[in-house]
Amino acid sequence: MRAGKNESDQELRARLEKLQTELGKQEEERRAETGGGLPVGGSFGKALSAGFTVLSEFVAAILVGALIGWQADGWFGTKPWLLVLFLGLGVAAGFYNVFRFAAPKDARGGG
Amino acid sequence: MNPIEQFELQRIAPYFINGVDVSFTNSALYMLLAAFAAVLLTIGATSRRALVPGRGQALAEVLYEFVASTVRSTAGKEGMRFFPFVFTLFTFILMSNLIGLVPYTFSLSSQIVVTFAFAAFVITLVILYGLYRHGLGFLKLFVPHGVPAPVLVVLIPIEIISFLSRPVSLSVRLFANILAGHITLAVFGGFVVMLLGAGAWAALSPIPILAVVAMYALELLVNCLQAFVFAVLTCVYLNDAIHPGH
Numbered sequence: 337m338r339a340g341k342n343e344s345d346q347e348l349r350a351r352l353e354k355l356q357t358e359l360g361k362q363e364e365e366r367r368a369e370t371g372g373g374l375p376v377g378g379s380f381g382k383a384l385s386a387g388f389t390v391l392s393e394f395v396a397a398i399l400v401g402a403l404i405g406w407q408a409d410g411w412f413g414t415k416p417w418l419l420v421l422f423l424g425l426g427v428a429a430g431f432y433n434v435f436r437f438a439a440p441k442d443a444r445g446g447g
Numbered sequence: 448m449n450p451i452e453q454f455e456l457q458r459i460a461p462y463f464i465n466g467v468d469v470s471f472t473n474s475a476l477y478m479l480l481a482a483f484a485a486v487l488l489t490i491g492a493t494s495r496r497a498l499v500p501g502r503g504q505a506l507a508e509v510l511y512e513f514v515a516s517t518v519r520s521t522a523g524k525e526g527m528r529f530f531p532f533v534f535t536l537f538t539f540i541l542m543s544n545l546i547g548l549v550p551y552t553f554s555l556s557s558q559i560v561v562t563f564a565f566a567a568f569v570i571t572l573v574i575l576y577g578l579y580r581h582g583l584g585f586l587k588l589f590v591p592h593g594v595p596a597p598v599l600v601v602l603i604p605i606e607i608i609s610f611l612s613r614p615v616s617l618s619v620r621l622f623a624n625i626l627a628g629h630i631t632l633a634v635f636g637g638f639v640v641m642l643l644g645a646g647a648w649a650a651l652s653p654i655p656i657l658a659v660v661a662m663y664a665l666e667l668l669v670n671c672l673q674a675f676v677f678a679v680l681t682c683v684y685l686n687d688a689i690h691p692g693h
Binding site: 381393399422426428 | 601604605606608609611612613615616619620623624668669672673676
């Protein structure tokens, strides 16, 4: 009886593993189908949304950079140098955001 | 005729505590309506638990499956612990957007204070969960690896600004899409009225009506898509909190 139970345990494990790999395969197929991007909306909606995403990411980074610089200037009394510095950094962050959004995942250099 | 009149807050039940205005406004009313619609859909429609689902149940199941697969594919298996949060956020925004599309209603997402409250909550959750999960290791999120030290001096502030810009872009995107859509619809609706009142020009009035119809379809798409984009980006940010090391 003991041996029989062990055997069925092993069998069960083997079956589980097989199921696992099959599930993984299906998941991959599904992901390939949706392309990993936005799975809803027609191409027009997708393009509209992508364009707006790029715009808002870009503008938001510049705004946040400018706000940080402006506030820091107020704190340290260094008008207007920190604003200039952080505005530049904000623009860089904006381009960085856009790059991260637009570049394919494996081209990001681990970023 | 004023295209931005529709976004005005109105006190339904004025109420002041020590001079602070906490009145029950139309915004609060539509929040309750959206929450009630979401509850009605998810609890009411699935209460029968039929093996062969009816219309309501099928809709609720599709919604659940859709959000679940979105969370799983963007934030991984561990992200599923945030599924209730993302699902709540998505259904609430979706319901308020769809209710806002009905003529004479008020659109919640057209108020930046509402969308920014959502985004600020999401980003606070990301920071707190990241710190709770990884301690100070969460700060590795701001340090891209494989970069020489002198470049890091510039890159770390950029990464931090980029991170801080997320709640801004998240809230502005939803807010601006909904606001612009509703204003456009109102303006084109106003054209119809103006043309009708302009004597012989009334013959041209069907043109803006057709435009309104076409734009209404587009708005329906945009409203659903923006709710979805908000949910997806929430998942992406939560994923950063779960796996900050890259």
